[in-house]
Amino acid sequence: MADSIAAISTSIGEAGIGIVRISGENSIDIGDLLFRGKSVKSLKESENRKLTYGHIIDPKDGEVIDEVLIVFMRKPHTYTRENMVEIYCHGGIISVKRILELILDNGARLAEPGEFTKRAFLNGRLDLSQAEAVIDIIRAKTDESFKVSLSQLEGSISNEVRRIREDILKMIAHIEASIDFPDEDIEQITYNELEKDSKAILRDIKRLLDTADRGRILRDGLNTVILGKPNVGKSSLLNAILRENRAIVTDIPGTTRDIIEEYVNIDGIPLKIIDTAGIRDTEDLVEKMGVDRAKDKVEKADLIIAVFDVSQDLTEDDHSIIDIIRGRRSIVLLNKSDLPRKWDKGYLNKLLPDYRMINTSVIEGVGIYELEQEIKNMFYAGDLEVESNVIITNMRHRDQLNKAYKNMKSGLEAILSNVPLDCIEVDIRNCWENLSAISGDAVGEDILDRIFSEFCIGK
Ligand SMILES: Nc1nc2c(ncn2[C@@H]2O[C@H](COP(=O)(O)OP(=O)(O)OP(=O)(O)O)[C@@H](O)[C@H]2O)c(=O)[nH]1
Numbered sequence: 001m002a003d004s005i006a007a008i009s010t011s012i013g014e015a016g017i018g019i020v021r022i023s024g025e026n027s028i029d030i031g032d033l034l035f036r037g038k039s040v041k042s043l044k045e046s047e048n049r050k051l052t053y054g055h056i057i058d059p060k061d062g063e064v065i066d067e068v069l070i071v072f073m074r075k076p077h078t079y080t081r082e083n084m085v086e087i088y089c090h091g092g093i094i095s096v097k098r099i100l101e102l103i104l105d106n107g108a109r110l111a112e113p114g115e116f117t118k119r120a121f122l123n124g125r126l127d128l129s130q131a132e133a134v135i136d137i138i139r140a141k142t143d144e145s146f147k148v149s150l151s152q153l154e155g156s157i158s159n160e161v162r163r164i165r166e167d168i169l170k171m172i173a174h175i176e177a178s179i180d181f182p183d184e185d186i187e188q189i190t191y192n193e194l195e196k197d198s199k200a201i202l203r204d205i206k207r208l209l210d211t212a213d214r215g216r217i218l219r220d221g222l223n224t225v226i227l228g229k230p231n232v233g234k235s236s237l238l239n240a241i242l243r244e245n246r247a248i249v250t251d252i253p254g255t256t257r258d259i260i261e262e263y264v265n266i267d268g269i270p271l272k273i274i275d276t277a278g279i280r281d282t283e284d285l286v287e288k289m290g291v292d293r294a295k296d297k298v299e300k301a302d303l304i305i306a307v308f309d310v311s312q313d314l315t316e317d318d319h320s321i322i323d324i325i326r327g328r329r330s331i332v333l334l335n336k337s338d339l340p341r342k343w344d345k346g347y348l349n350k351l352l353p354d355y356r357m358i359n360t361s362v363i364e365g366v367g368i369y370e371l372e373q374e375i376k377n378m379f380y381a382g383d384l385e386v387e388s389n390v391i392i393t394n395m396r397h398r399d400q401l402n403k404a405y406k407n408m409k410s411g412l413e414a415i416l417s418n419v420p421l422d423c424i425e426v427d428i429r430n431c432w433e434n435l436s437a438i439s440g441d442a443v444g445e446d447i448l449d450r451i452f453s454e455f456c457i458g459k
């Protein structure tokens, strides 16, 4: 980490200001090479963390690049814990790019995605779960997911995991003491206590794991797939929910051929809504690929909205939809209810008992509100306020918690069958390590690379 890194931290496009950032030991020297202040001659003399007015110039020929504000932040009280310089120039494409190029020509290299945050982690300012929360904050699509991510950045997960890890360490210390000073009586006490402790730890891990389903939905949106045979009104429904003409709608069956994914917020519930190609047996190659994609999406769906056309008799294609949704979390729409009906709820109810069915006429806007309310009720029993801020939203954390749970469970089984203490210790240590990976105390370079490569450049 000896080199200095630089990147544009604001998004590229028309904007009031743009920010270019440098981090590293010689960021201050680079800043001084490029900056001509009005009153401050050198950044080194400038007051720590105080904005200074002046110009960025090309040191080769003195050409003025832009009028800026600049700030020098002395280590270690900075985002990366290194010396940092931030330049606030005019927004837009040109100024930020030229300033970045000058910085790169004068001693810094272009930062990799997430590299500022990676340095913050490597320098001990954030633990890994906090660093991961940073990208979730940037990507948050609803107030709730933002709130949860912010609390993770402030350490909600770290604190909870640290507490559990301390309890595990106590168990390990207890085991080692008993191994070192063996005595039959003490050993029996040890087994009883280990049983109690491991059960408590299992409960704690389980409590966190139980939040993961909801956490994933908060973070990524409820994966909702609109499914039905061609021409039943799927794309019309997508447009109605989005309240815009996003997808092409025609009366030609087979209009939608690819997957269309959009985000929408229904009373705070983030929905990733996916319109699909109408399911049918077809010889058309492109349409067939669309149908396969639709079926793929079903596998990962949290919710299926199955659309049927009540103005037409049910066909074999409808029956294949019925087969697909059986046993899955679905809401059934009886669409085109403005037209004369060929059948009604009762008929479909026999085939799909216990499914919520709603009469809709997407074209007239009937039933959309009921659908939205139903989605809300299904997932949050009407209440989406986040009561607890310790919610697992990150799948890596969930995986680690799952592993930790399994290891502690196998430890408990070993305790209950009076397996020798040193064998029990192995499971418990594994559990401890699984949890350590959440805060990043025991993760390899490859995992770090993967995590930070998902970041945007400049963060
Ligand atoms: N009468 C009536 N027509 C509707 C309703 N909903 C959709 N339509 C019409 O049905 C036709 C098909 O609508 P789409 O939304 O394109 O149907 P789709 O299910 O996406 O069709 P594919 O993309 O081909 O699978 C269009 O002409 C719509 O205007 C409705 O509630 N009532």
Ligand SMILES: [Mg+2]
Residues within 6 Å of the ligand: 234, 235, 236, 247, 248, 255, 256, 275, 276, 277, 278
């Ligand atoms: Mg369509």
